[in-house]
Amino acid sequence: MQGRRGDLLDISRLRVVFDTYAGQVKALNGVELWMNHGERLGVVGETGCGKSVTALSVMRLIEEPGRITGGSILFEDRDLVLLPENVLNAIRGKDIAMIFQEPVAALNPVMKVGAQIVENIECQRKSAASVQAVRKDGQASRRGAPASGNRPQGRVGTQRISSIQIMRDMLGHVGLDWQRTENLYPHELSGGMAQRVMIAMALSSRPKLLIADEPTSALDVTIQAQILNLLNSLVRETQTAVLLITHAMGVAAQFCDFIAVMYAGNVVEYGSLQAIFNNPLHPYTKGLLRAVPKIGKTDELQSIPGIVPDLIAPPGGCRFHPRCPHRRPECDKAQPRFEPAGGEAEADRHHVACFLYQRDR
């Protein structure tokens, strides 16, 4: 196994299963992807390919009946798969923040948006303080005691005021008028406004990594353009890395530096934007790109024959082989290794998992 690949996030051989009555769903089957600080990685693929499960795994938010059965998720110097829950809580929302597809559903419906953002900021403070307290005392047994309990009360008041100030600044940054917005409830917001509130909340803790799970899929194209522009300028300012999950190739092409293409629980191809779009290697990537309709180019669309496999009993070997136009005899026997594609600049990081490109064939 080679060494560390990305200095912010390095996911290797990640496996996730969901136990259901119908059988075990092998949702992730050895996912490989990585990114450096400040980079933007787009994860693209069709419904059910494991994009969102990958994102949730990074946050360790996979819930019963799902579980991570193998692999590692290195975030800076720590393996998120192995960390205990209390340490994770200090990372979630603080170092890694997340925004979702349905912003209105992700907000608390009975709490004003200003208060929600403030709560989030305070929460980050408390968990950061409690982790520090644990570290200082060196006693895990005192973990339960509130870390700020012995602080003078006045301190908390000034902290709250500063949290409110941060909240108002953040609302301003995302293009909302705080005087008008902070006292609204989520149902009073439009989809675009709610997504702005989510972004304000996520970025209020100045995270190192922002996970955006289909952030614009529920929005109109004009609002999508607004949100993408906003995200673009905000993360450029703060040098925040973004893991963008999307099924819209246009969004990935215009927002990301690197692309990971997923199919049925595997990253089948990974590389720079140019490598993936101009020189796609994996037959699935090629098929996917040809299936996207483009304005101004009305040549015939190409579709991928067959359907997405059932992940309870996935096809053996390469999971794409039943639909692949370049199928070879070895394809249904073993899973192809995820290897550098070769022949390109190293900065492209072009990797592919396909027997057509394996050197020791």
Place this chain on the structure above:
Amino acid sequence: MQATTERENRDILIQANHLKKLFAVKKNFYSRPLYVKAVDDCDFSIRKNTVFGIVGESGSGKTTLGRVILRLIEATGGAVVFDDTDLMSLSGQELRLFRRRMQIISQDPYNSLHPRKVVKKLIGEGLKIHFQLSSQEIDERVKNILTLVGLREEHMYRYPHEFSGGQRQRIAIARALVLKPEFIVLDEPTSALDVSVQAIILKMLKELKRDFALTYMLITHDLAVIDYMADDVAVMYLGQIVEMGSKDDIFSRTAHPYARLLIDSVPPPAPSEHWSGKILSGEIPSPIHVPSGCRFHPRCPQAKDICAKEEPVLSELQPGHFAKCHFPLNS
């Protein structure tokens, strides 16, 4: 001259005149109703054997327009002429006979199929109503139509939940086609599907149109789908058609600032293509309290004083190319 107009008239399958649909909303039981202007004075015609695309943001009234055309909801005003017959004047009995000729395929293949009916029943129901057929004949026709949309005979006795999204949309297409309609309203037929499945369905719809001489009204928010499918396009904003013309008129000779910004906000799926990223600010206003004058003026980068005061008319810039703007682009 008269001869050409007559021929043109014969080419037209659907003619909509001043169509209007208002929905009354009340704040409470006693309050005076306010009106949502979902479709407000829409005029257009659809030529035989073409695809008429309707595009706009959510809340622009696209779907309502599609349903009003089919009289699935009753219009508040205006007329729809379907092949020389005024649909609005038909009684229930007469309308039922027309239903066979115009069908709808809706967006969500998960909700549009009855969950407790097998495919044979779903598709055969229309046949039973409109044709007096023996059960063998129904069987035969259902089988034929299933093969035509890429499903197999053995799918006849399965329930909708046993199919994937793409397959369900095929069932919905089969159900519409089995009655041999002339006109189909496609209401976001592929928005719930993945791109690779979307490609298959769109290709199939194109082939079916060619083989059966169908006419489509395609409602979608996806401009790339419109570009792939449509012959003529209407762009809707707040219940009104703001620009209408051939596909090339709309995409290459765009006249209305809203249409231009809508096209520019689509991120092109190729990194080599520069995305102008010109942004349409603000959001679509409430259709209850529509802005004065031109409905687009609060968001329009070119708005002048007159735009807030006077409503522009949908005027013909070039033959067949209409725009509702005081200051159309490229003129």
